Amino acid sequence: MESRKEADLLTKWDGSAFVPHVSIDLVIFGFHDGQLKVLLLHWRTGTDWLLPSGFIHHDENMDDAAHRSLQERTGLQAVFLQQFHTFGEAVRFKHFTKQETMIRLGFPGDIDEPLFRRHVSIGYYALVEFSEVVPTPDQFTDECRWWDVDEVPPLLFDHNDMIKLALKTLRRQLSYQPIGYNLLPEKFTMPELQRLYETILGQPLDRRNFQKRVLGYDILERLEERKTGGAHKAPYLYRFDKARYEKVLEDGMSFVG
Amino acid sequence: MESRKEADLLTKWDGSAFVPHVSIDLVIFGFHDGQLKVLLLHWRTGTDWLLPSGFIHHDENMDDAAHRSLQERTGLQAVFLQQFHTFGEAVRFKHFTKQETMIRLGFPGDIDEPLFRRHVSIGYYALVEFSEVVPTPDQFTDECRWWDVDEVPPLLFDHNDMIKLALKTLRRQLSYQPIGYNLLPEKFTMPELQRLYETILGQPLDRRNFQKRVLGYDILERLEERKTGGAHKAPYLYRFDKARYEKVLEDGMSFVG
DNA sequence: TTTTCATTGTGTCTATCTTACACACTATAA
DNA sequence: TTATAGTGTGTAAGATAGACACAATGAAAA
Structure with missing residues (x-):
């Protein structure tokens, strides 16, 4: 003391x-x-x-x-x-x-x-x-x-x-659970989400397969809105559905051999 | 005090x-x-x-x-x-x-x-x-x-x-790592191993697929010996290869999306 | 001794999931 | 107006996982 x-x-x-x-x-x-x-x-x-x-x-x-x-x-x-x-x-x-x-x-x-x-x-x-x-x-x-x-x-x-x-x-x-949204603002584009995943995993991912997979979790909602300002085609904005998200997390992973 | x-x-x-x-x-x-x-x-x-x-x-x-x-x-x-x-x-x-x-x-x-x-x-x-x-x-x-x-x-x-x-x-x-051998004696049969897995996972597993998969880890060694005493065809005995086992465990799981 | 029976050993075919891949569209910048 | 870079979208091939049947065998029963 x-x-x-x-x-x-x-x-x-x-x-x-x-x-x-x-x-x-x-x-x-x-x-x-x-x-x-x-x-x-x-x-x-x-x-x-x-x-x-x-x-x-x-x-x-x-x-x-x-x-x-x-x-x-x-x-x-x-x-x-x-x-x-x-x-x-x-x-x-x-x-x-x-x-x-x-x-x-x-x-x-x-x-x-x-x-x-x-x-x-x-x-x-x-x-x-x-x-x-x-x-x-x-x-x-x-x-x-x-x-x-x-x-x-x-x-x-x-x-x-x-x-x-x-x-x-x-x-x-990240590889088998839909986390990661937590790192982005409320509304985000698919390319933004993909870049996030690529950064964390340290490897490039296929654009189409990534979208297919991440939408497959069925926790994202595509808005009518698009993100403008980039010098390119305007991408859609997405938002994630917190309720479904929680449910998916609860279920945890479906590990069964 | x-x-x-x-x-x-x-x-x-x-x-x-x-x-x-x-x-x-x-x-x-x-x-x-x-x-x-x-x-x-x-x-x-x-x-x-x-x-x-x-x-x-x-x-x-x-x-x-x-x-x-x-x-x-x-x-x-x-x-x-x-x-x-x-x-x-x-x-x-x-x-x-x-x-x-x-x-x-x-x-x-x-x-x-x-x-x-x-x-x-x-x-x-x-x-x-x-x-x-x-x-x-x-x-x-x-x-x-x-x-x-x-x-x-x-x-x-x-x-x-x-x-x-x-x-x-x-x-x-157990579903994605070759643990479980730890629960069996040094020499064990494939059916014994399978029953262990079925008990822990609480579900029946296909005999042939189970064997294929578990041997796929490449950490089991099949002995010439067979286990006699059962009222049936004598199954082979297996032993697991500790060195390879350690290596597989170290590598951890290959999670990549 | 023979027969019966429960259990083991083994491979292929199908369904499913995963991965690879190309072209038309558009918002800005040049 | 044109060029450019990045977006939106579907299908075919390959890999992986899952379903499935029959011959062999060792002990026990007949």
């Missing part, structure tokens, strides 16, 4: 408000400029970046805590947010040792800072609409911004691994 | 040796008599059953803790063991309230027993060979035995939900 006061010089964070030893890490994906982006925070001191994290109130459901943390960083609610893995290595330092990390983060190297206690981190990944996000740093950070997923710098702790696994999970789910 | 002493009357368990607020719950599947089984523990006092649990030493990797706990309950090492979901509801009591549960388990209703603190539980599921298991109770329990998965009684906490989700995960993985 003594050492907490020292740490409090740096932060006003009261760790006792939360379940100790457990944190939530968020891999928040957005899509912009034909690039898949991930939201990172910059530590107030030093040069380091890391994933947004959250903690769980003593009487709070873990999923709710994840939503709350996401809301705090992005201003958004009600988005696609899903637990994907729990990280429980005893030593979660990767690019830097614990000592190095503490120094980089501006903590005296010997204090018992709750943030440096043994943590089990539940990884969640979110799909959000880029343009709606208001990136907001937390008490420990002074900047919150998007990074291209393939330009992410070496992050603190094992956060690079987390992004890698979140991306793997996203790709897998 | 005071209240610990009271609890210690009942148990010799020293919670401080472990990361608090975090537990590991194991859904251990076995296969016997054409039935999928799950290993449950019986609380020393009362009539209640629950899943085997474990805790994480402060300097121990979570996966290692899961393996250790599995080893303690079954005597087995090196089996298929996989994290499948983390359960983080604030209230994890299901069939009984917290008060009821504490009474049923023989704790005074007002103490601060570590076992009843807010927990986040990482669910692991394991596939083990039934005949090799030596079911072993822990400090809190006086019996450890197999139950048919569809005859599991109402369990303490949210353990019924855990089994349900573990089973769902198992079925999904």
Whole structure:
């Protein structure tokens, strides 16, 4: 408890408000400029970046805590947010040792800072609409911004691994579930949707087959409207049917050999 | 710390040796008599059953803790063991309230027993060979035995939900990954393997197509030996090729739309 | 000893799903 | 007015998954 006061010089964070030893890490994906982006925070001191994290109130459901943390960083609610893995290595330092990390983060190297206690981190990944996000740093950070997923710098702790696994999970789910709409604005064109899929999967897709397949989910509604402004034939706009979407997601996948 | 002493009357368990607020719950599947089984523990006092649990030493990797706990309950090492979901509801009591549960388990209703603190539980599921298991109770329990998965009684906490989700995960993985061998002895016949799959998936499978498919994974080796003793034509014995198996598992699934 | 019976071993044909592919149309820019 | 780049649309071929039947065999029963 003594050492907490020292740490409090740096932060006003009261760790006792939360379940100790457990944190939530968020891999928040957005899509912009034909690039898949991930939201990172910059530590107030030093040069380091890391994933947004959250903690769980003593009487709070873990999923709710994840939503709350996401809301705090992005201003958004009600988005696609899903637990994907729990990280429980005893030593979660990767690019830097614990000592190095503490120094980089501006903590005296010997204090018992709750943030440096043994943590089990539940990884969640979110799909959000880029343009709606208001990136907001937390008490420990002074900047919150998007990074291209393939330009992410070496992050603190094992956060690079987390992004890698979140991306793997996203790709897998994208391949057999109709998620992905979550990354686009309300109305979007088929080419936009396709480019999104191509970017995430990292491979080109056939235009006609893609359309056939994605319409096959029967969760998209084609509007009369078309999108003008491009120097080409105006594509139709689509909107997705939230009710059907939920139903398809619930049914889950139809795995039967 | 005071209240610990009271609890210690009942148990010799020293919670401080472990990361608090975090537990590991194991859904251990076995296969016997054409039935999928799950290993449950019986609380020393009362009539209640629950899943085997474990805790994480402060300097121990979570996966290692899961393996250790599995080893303690079954005597087995090196089996298929996989994290499948983390359960983080604030209230994890299901069939009984917290008060009821504490009474049923023989704790005074007002103490601060570590076992009843807010927990986040990482669910692991394991596939083990039934005949090799030596079911072993822990400090809190006086019996450890197999139950048919569809005859599991109402369990303490949210353990019924855990089994349900573990089973769902198992079925999904079984449908597109060559797991399942883990539930059989070293040498097994194709019909045995098929019956295992049919039991887990809860549906009959075509004999010829099943064989075609399972051999397609190219991880089974057919022996010269045949299994005699049945009142019928003697089936071939198979063994699986661990090296190839590992490789297939690593590659993961080939999801590409 | 012979017969019966339940079970194993095996390949092909069909239906379904997946993939490859081309041309006419149109909104802007030149 | 023309050029250009990107959109809208259907079909045929290939790959994959699913249905299906008969001969062989080992033990048990006759």
